[in-house]
Amino acid sequence: MTTPVLEIRNLHARIDEREILKGVNLIIPPGEVHAIMGRNGSGKSTLSYVLAGKEDYEVTEGEILLNGENILEMEPDERAAAGLFLAFQYPIEIPGVATMTFLKAALNAQRKARGEEELKTPDFMRLVKEAGSQLNIDNDMLKRPLNVGFSGGEKKRAEIMQMALLKPSLAVLDETDSGLDIDALQVVSKGVNALRDGQRSMLVITHYQRLLNHIVPDVVHVFSDGKIVESGDKDLALKLEAKGYASYGGEAA
Amino acid sequence: MRANFPVRLGPAEDALIAQLKAAGADAAAERITVAGLPTRRVESYHYTDLKTLLRAIPPLATAANEASAPALRIPGAFNLMIANGAIQNAATAPAGVIVGKAEGGVLTTRDDVLVHVNGALAREALTLTLENSVDPVIQVERRIEGEAAHVADALKIFVADDASATIVETFSGSDAAHVGNHATYLSAGKNAVVTHITIDLSARAVSHFATNEYQLADGAKLRTLVIHAGAGLARTHVFPRMAGAGAHADLTGLNLVADGQHADITMETLHAVPHTSSQPLFKSIVRGRAKAVVQGKLVVARDAQKTDAKFMHQGLMLSDEAEILSKPELEIYADDVVCGHGSTCGMIDEDSLFYLMSRGIPKPEAETMLVRGFIAELLDPIEDEELNEALQGIVDGWLMSGK
Ligand SMILES: Nc1ncnc2c1ncn2[C@@H]1O[C@H](COP(=O)(O)OP(=O)(O)O)[C@@H](O)[C@H]1O
Ligand SMILES: [Mg+2]
Numbered sequence: 001m002t003t004p005v006l007e008i009r010n011l012h013a014r015i016d017e018r019e020i021l022k023g024v025n026l027i028i029p030p031g032e033v034h035a036i037m038g039r040n041g042s043g044k045s046t047l048s049y050v051l052a053g054k055e056d057y058e059v060t061e062g063e064i065l066l067n068g069e070n071i072l073e074m075e076p077d078e079r080a081a082a083g084l085f086l087a088f089q090y091p092i093e094i095p096g097v098a099t100m101t102f103l104k105a106a107l108n109a110q111r112k113a114r115g116e117e118e119l120k121t122p123d124f125m126r127l128v129k130e131a132g133s134q135l136n137i138d139n140d141m142l143k144r145p146l147n148v149g150f151s152g153g154e155k156k157r158a159e160i161m162q163m164a165l166l167k168p169s170l171a172v173l174d175e176t177d178s179g180l181d182i183d184a185l186q187v188v189s190k191g192v193n194a195l196r197d198g199q200r201s202m203l204v205i206t207h208y209q210r211l212l213n214h215i216v217p218d219v220v221h222v223f224s225d226g227k228i229v230e231s232g233d234k235d236l237a238l239k240l241e242a243k244g245y246a247s248y249g250g251e252a253a
Numbered sequence: 254m255r256a257n258f259p260v261r262l263g264p265a266e267d268a269l270i271a272q273l274k275a276a277g278a279d280a281a282a283e284r285i286t287v288a289g290l291p292t293r294r295v296e297s298y299h300y301t302d303l304k305t306l307l308r309a310i311p312p313l314a315t316a317a318n319e320a321s322a323p324a325l326r327i328p329g330a331f332n333l334m335i336a337n338g339a340i341q342n343a344a345t346a347p348a349g350v351i352v353g354k355a356e357g358g359v360l361t362t363r364d365d366v367l368v369h370v371n372g373a374l375a376r377e378a379l380t381l382t383l384e385n386s387v388d389p390v391i392q393v394e395r396r397i398e399g400e401a402a403h404v405a406d407a408l409k410i411f412v413a414d415d416a417s418a419t420i421v422e423t424f425s426g427s428d429a430a431h432v433g434n435h436a437t438y439l440s441a442g443k444n445a446v447v448t449h450i451t452i453d454l455s456a457r458a459v460s461h462f463a464t465n466e467y468q469l470a471d472g473a474k475l476r477t478l479v480i481h482a483g484a485g486l487a488r489t490h491v492f493p494r495m496a497g498a499g500a501h502a503d504l505t506g507l508n509l510v511a512d513g514q515h516a517d518i519t520m521e522t523l524h525a526v527p528h529t530s531s532q533p534l535f536k537s538i539v540r541g542r543a544k545a546v547v548q549g550k551l552v553v554a555r556d557a558q559k560t561d562a563k564f565m566h567q568g569l570m571l572s573d574e575a576e577i578l579s580k581p582e583l584e585i586y587a588d589d590v591v592c593g594h595g596s597t598c599g600m601i602d603e604d605s606l607f608y609l610m611s612r613g614i615p616k617p618e619a620e621t622m623l624v625r626g627f628i629a630e631l632l633d634p635i636e637d638e639e640l641n642e643a644l645q646g647i648v649d650g651w652l653m654s655g656k
Binding site for chain 2: 052053054055056075076077079080081085086088091092094095096097101102105106109110113145162166
């Protein structure tokens with residue numbers, strides 16, 4: 001059997017004494033796109049942050065294997081270099097740091113961590129231009145400080161552009177559809193689908209089914225109260241949309 | 254001061270008094286004899302108590318025999334030097350720049366001990382007259398070389414009407430425990446556009462004092478930037494006088510303060526006539542057990558209607574033991590003005606740090622990016638590329654020295 005890109009075993013995590021993840025189990029083979037659906041507050045973003053290595057969370061039990069390697073002891077930058085990418089639900093605004101400067105630092109840091117040579121400026125510019133044009137991101141936007149004053153749609157497109165440049169083996173997309181109108185949703189989905197290459201795996205977190213019409217998942221998981229409670233094919237998403245999350249118990253959202 | 258309660262004088266004051274008397278400055282000597290060095294009870298020295306902080310005054314400087322390496326190289330700049338108070342010969346000046354000498358003392362007399370002492374002890378002043386716009390950056394290196402020395406030096410700059418120029422002053426020298434008392438007077442003519450940057454890059458053992466006075470005529474535009482990145486004790490006192498309608502000043506400064514250091518930027522801006530504006534923006538970055546001070550006073554004269562001025566100080570703490578102190582003051586005698594002040598203080602934002610790291614950027618590099626971002630507002634407006642890079646280099650060097 002090929003090594004899964006992501007394997008989560010009985011993951012428990014808490015913040016400030018409060019347990020949020022209560023035994024998550026998940027396996028994503030290479031090339032597959034899995035969706036996680038769940039009501040607000042069920043712990044979806046927490047899962048994405050714990051995967052990416054945010055400090056605030058304490059993992060009390062379980063394991064996370066990325067391409068067979070346990071990443072729990074790794075810093076966030078090491079996880080990124082190992083192939084993990086998180087598209088944030090709420091991308092952070094960083095005044096004073098030009099988007100272009102940031103992209104170059106990120107790309108070169110990952111190359112360095114993998115023992116590759118730094119990109120020369122013209123090569124970098126070409127890559128950025130290519131990735132940008134697919135997502136309607138112009139030079140003007142790249143000169144602005146990172147995410148500062150970006151509209152909701154611009155922020156999400158910028159996240160997908162970063163993903164396109166960094167070429168992760170696992171992309172976690174946290175509510176990439178939230179705050180997008182239908183046109184923006186199409187641009188973003190097209191960007192994401194362009195990165196499906198049969199090798200790269202994705203974990204698409206969403207509250208609504210509509211994103212999954214554009215990014216069609218191989219497997220859908222229902223998330224409730226800190227764990228996966230049901231898994232199925234893409235029709236599970238439609239069923240959820242019709243029935244709502246009520247039948248899975250827990251508090252109403 | 255009641256005559257029957259004389260202040261107790263310490264060795265620094267005794268030495269100062271002796272030096273002033275020897276120079277024939279009896280009035281200045283008498284003031285110190287009566288009042289001593291300023292303590293925290295003197296408002297403008299509230300957080301920088303000279304009586305406590307300044308323990309010794311070394312002998313007055315003699316001619317410099319050796320020279321340390323330049324502290325900052327700005328490619329393409331026209332260089333001038335004052336070493337141990339003496340003006341050094343310079344290369345041929347660019348067109349429109351007249352370099353000269355005058356008797357010492359360039360500052361307007363005011364009730365400030367460092368101003369008095371500089372006026373009494375500075376023997377000669379370097380004068381720069383800029384008759385038209387000057388392309389190359391003008392760099393004035395102010396050095397204190399050799400054994401520990403007390404130096405008072407002076408620089409006077411006239412920028413003609415409609416001219417534009419960028420002047421950078423750097424303060425550096427040998428590693429000894431010097432006391433530098435530096436004065437700069439800059440007059441910007443009508444519609445002149447001037448950038449004036451002063452950078453302290455002295456050794457740790459040095460006590461660095463600078464007083465920068467500005468006079469702005471109608472429509473003059475001034476940008477100032479004070480950087481403290483060297484001396485153990487650094488204090489720059491900035492006195493802009495907005496004297497012509499339409500004059501505008503961006504008054505900026507950056508305290509880079511590491512363990513054991515104390516840096517103070519104190520500004521007192523006088524809006525003397527109607528329709529002038531100023532934007533004072535100061536930042537302090539502090540790590541270790543260190544202290545950064547910014548005081549900003551805006552004085553608006555009775556007639557100075559339509560003054561627009563807002564003082565801002567932002568602090569970034571890189572350690573828990575650091576101290577950042579802010580004191581804004583408004584003294585407004587006109588009624589139709591927009592004046593304000595604000596200050597903020599925080600640590601590196603954890604969410605921002607996580608975001609950068611999640612893209613593969615290691616923590617030290619991510620922190621550096623965030624700190625650079627914090628001060629971008631101060632450096633971005635410096636348009637000369639070589640100069641901008643040199644300034645960025647100072648900041649990066651300071652950050653690296655703490656990693
Ligand atoms: N920093 C935090 N401190 C305390 N509780 C938190 C924090 N972040 C999230 N939570 C709580 O964890 C639960 C799960 O939140 P989250 O993972 O954001 O859910 P979702 O993304 O599914 O909407 C919520 O009840 C939320 O209030
Ligand atoms: Mg969420």
